[in-house]
Amino acid sequence: DEGMISKEDIQKDLSVITGIDPGAGVSQAAERAIEDYDLTNLTLQTSSSSSMAQALDTAIQKHEPIVVTAWNPHWKFAAYDLKYLDDPEGSFGGTEEIHTIARQGLESEKPEGYQVVDNFFWSEDDMNEVMLAVHEGADPAEAAQEWVDNNQEKVDEWIDGVDTVDGESFSLVLVNWDSEVASSNVLALALEQVGYDVELSVVENGPMWKSLESGDQDASVAAWLPITHGSFFDESKVDDLGVNLDGEPRIGLAVPSYMDIDSIEDLKA
Template sequence: MLKNTARSLMLASLIAFAFMTGCSNATSSDGSIGSQVNHEIIGIDPGAGLMKQTAQVLTDYDLKDWKLVEGSSAAMTAALDKAYKAKKPIIVTGWTPHWMFAKYDLKYLSDPKGVFGKDEQIHTVVRNNLQKDAPSAYAMLDRFEWTPEEMAVVMSAIIDGKKPEEAASDWVKDNAAKVDSWVKDLPEEKGKKLKLAYVAWDSEIASTNVVKAVLEGKLGYKVEMLQVEAGPMWAGIADGSADAMVAAWLPTTHKDYFDKYSGKFEDLGANLNGTKLGLVVPRYMNIDSIEDLKTK
């Protein structure tokens, strides 16, 4: 009798343990997405426009018990990788183009209130008087345009272990016709120095390294890359301490900087179309809208 009782207790304990373990993953049945992720949205660097928009999401959707965690692009993707491999729930700030959409099966949460705005473009912005001081560079930057798919090739190569400059150089070699259209009939300006500012987003690392490779390899410039946050990037173009950037997300993400420094830079227009911003989750999570985050 005692043996049977002991066996029953052991079996009950194992069942309870299995149930508790099952409730710890993305299919937790406690009814609250928030409790599964500690009411945290994993963000990036605090100066990013995406972070400002996400903070506005918390207000507009009345997500009073939620916290936006500041960090960096690298920290965000590391957290996503860890959660994804364990099939655990996670909510991150995301954008397209980004290599994580190729590596993981992800989805954007719908944004019925339109806080994140419509799809954006990435623009090329240069300091005033660059056309006069470095005409070939100015012309090349004005012609520079590529697709999210082309950018993804460089991003993926970097994630797979190539150095950014190597991945960019390989892409330039493999896309000679397109690159030649950016520099056609432009004279070399050997040894002339240029400073390219960029934020440490994977997309901007890819594009800035490609532009650097073309300016140096095709037009003879000596290019310095300046990795900064969004605010200093715009300030550098405005005060002339940087010459150009190919990392301006408009019209929404960098709107504040665009307005703040209006008249102190030249916008050469979009170099990439088809961007998107929002809250991103693994597709295995049973959630489809930002509205679902609100505790019922």
Template structure:
């Protein structure tokens, strides 16, 4: 073999070795990428249902911050409770984070308990639901007082989105107490604005409300006594996930089942998010940064 041919052969051999090494390196990178995405459902975003309620906006944005900090892609899907539960049941939504039990969302639990996974433990255990009026309405302290004062309320209970568990229970309250008032459907934002306007002008208003809710920090309201306990007593808030979520996202599922908030923690989170209403993720990010010790407990 002459020098020229020998040099050409060595050059070709080197090129083949280089291409082989690059190919192996690419395969190795792909393998490492696959390994890093293991358990993330092939990189699909985690979808979390969101309802336009203050505590729901707060916790959904909190989880978006936490999970995106961990490298997950998270998509918040705005939908009412009925749509959320049906979507979790058919597998098109990963997480519905706010199921109130034993009363408010009982109908959804009964309908979908065999098609979705409901967490065994609540993430919040001190919820209160009922009809509320301004504190200055001294002569109205029970649901049983409403009929004789129906004209003060123009025969209306100012409600929010139809399909919400509390709205369904309020229909039951109207039936069980034989109330001669109509439940007006609107939105949570419109209901809150009506309450603010009424209190500012010291006018009568009655609305189905729940705690935790920031409106109780803004204006003085009181829950009406519910002798028949139609709204129940203490409500707990649970998470529901689609079938298979626990195996597709083992770590996330573990963190979410460990998730627990005290009244003070949830209140602070809601305030931070409310103060950043135009960009709720900023408020959630602030809370997450200040409560890493709480979050780390969920990740243990």
């Protein structure tokens, strides 16, 4: 059962793009791709990151065709032999940036916390380390703690010169995406090191942006720009604290490498 699956068989057998949560930017982009490439034979099936990962695992065990909405950094590229499909129409944009965003007023109201989230910056390799540990079964908070224990010198750069506080609350808002679970849990530990009592709030993508605009939440490290969350960013009054990841994040459609196609165009029946 080791052979390549031909383009003809893929077009015959595939009826869905296996997606994640409907609010994700990559879901919007996948709908865009269905239009741009006229993929009338496919519909986007939304669910969650974990169901997508489960479906991907099952398909690979069975050596069946599957196309998923994908992004990196993400552990699936280390766990499986996957390839992004070329996107000549640019439905998914190009290289993205992951930004830290905060509610307006945070800088003056919680200057110490603001400084820490503004300083937060790590690499794609760092993020992958935490994500892989979680994928292999670690609790996210424990995986983050282990990374911090092994990389305190990086955390020191984020908290260096920041005054300590005495148990003040600080809320980080995120969506349940593996990449953002990793970054938010690590940043929470850095904020705790300067004395904050940190709460992580997991919501959907739209509500995440709204909760910062309304001031209900303090900050987030989950903003993917310019394409993935471009429309949310344009519509929201939030402070953009800039890039927090050194790497080349991107979104797109990915397939197991045993599928004999290279481009989104090849999905059209």
